[in-house]
Amino acid sequence: MTTQLGSAHTVQPPFGLPYRAYTTADRYSVHRPARASKIERVQDAVIGLSTTLDRAGAMIGRWIVGVREELRVRRVIAELEALDDHMLKDIGLTRCGISYVARAKIDARWP
Secondary structure, eight states: OOEEETTTEEEOOTTSSOGGGSOHHHHHHHHHHHHHHHHHHHHHHHHHHHHHHHHHHHHHHHHHHHHHHHHHHHHHHHHHHHSOHHHHHHTTOOGGGHHHHHHSOOOSSOO
C-alpha cells in the first residue's frame, strides 16, 4: 500500500500498515537507529576536528616559543656585542664566543 503526498512523492509505510496506524513509539523505534548512527557520525567528526585543532594549536605554540627564544638570543647577542673588548675579557668572553654563549643552554648557577 502506498500513500500519495502531493503529486511527486510516494511513501511506503515500513511495516505494511498505513502510517496513521503506527503509534509515536513505533515511529520513533523505526527512526531511532538512523538517528543514532547520525549522532555517532557527528560525534566522530567533532572528535576528529578537535584532535586536528589540538595538533594545530600545539604546532603554533611550539612556533611561538621558538620565535620568542630567537628574539631573546638576538637581544643577548646585541647586548654583548655592545660591550668593548676589555669588558668581554673581564667576564671571560671573546668576540667569537658571543654567539655560542647566547645560543647555548648554560645553567646560570655556578658550582
